[in-house]
Amino acid sequence: MIKVKYNVFTIGHSTHSIEKFIDLLHQHKITAVCDVRSIPYSQYTPQFNREPLQQELARRKITYVYLGKELGARSENPHCYRDGQVQFDQLAKEPLFLKGLNRLRKGMQRYRIALLCAEKDPLMCHRTILVCRNLRTKDIEIHHILEDGTLEHHAEAEKRLMALHKLEPDMFYSEQRCLEDAYDKQAQKIAYIDQEQKACK
Structure with missing residues (x-):
């Protein structure tokens, strides 16, 4: 039996107040936030703009690292797009x-890291459908911090994902294939679309 070596969490800031957000991090003993937003700014939730968020986390002794360039949902490489949509x-x-x-x-x-993005539901966010899909290994335990503070294990999120797309394994359709197809369908649903690039097609 393989022992889990590491834990990683994800969280969506949604429309939380900064106080509520910090409470959620403290509740789960998070010591570092890795921001995976391609554009870490919002006119609707300015409390989560990169600079004020970084300052607030530092004040609470939580490390902030920006990884939106590396792990964001957008790309500067045109080969990562098809008909204007990120693949x-x-x-x-x-x-x-x-x-x-x-x-x-x-x-x-x-x-103890939490991957930060905006969406409250992990299934509607690339932090799950792109990053966690490619991060998951037998020695990494992934948990999603939900809006009410409860944890959803990544395996449970994957079951929700298959149910969302009404995919069920059977004797001819393995659970792993079913899951990968569900990931692919959700990626197509949520992936960023560059309207200018699409209009040029």
């Missing part, structure tokens, strides 16, 4: 993305 399978092969995953793995050795 997660291509993005996951990019050297920069792989570098980001390695930074995460190294960080887990020192910190």
Whole structure:
């Protein structure tokens, strides 16, 4: 039996107040936040703009690391797009993305990390459908911090993902294939679309 070596968490800031957000981090003993937003700014939730968030986390003794360039849902490489939409399978092969995953793995050795993005439901966010899909290994335990503070194990999130797309394994359709197809369908549903690039097609 393989012993789990590391834990990693994900969290969506949603429309939380900064106080509520910090409470959620403290509740789960998070010591570092890795921001995987491609654009870490929002006019609707300015409390989570990169600079004020970094300052607030530092005040609470929580390390902030920006990994949106490495692990964000957008890409500067045109080969990662098809008809204007990011293709997660291509993005996951990019050297920069792989570098980001390695930074995460190294960080887990020192910190209790939460991957930060905006969406409250982990299934609606690339932090799960792109990053966690490619981060999951037998020695990494992944948990999603939900809006009410409860934890959803990644295996349970994957069951929800298959149910969301009404996919069920059977004798001809393995559970692993079913799961990968569910990931692919959700990626197509949520992946970033560059409207200008799409209009040029």
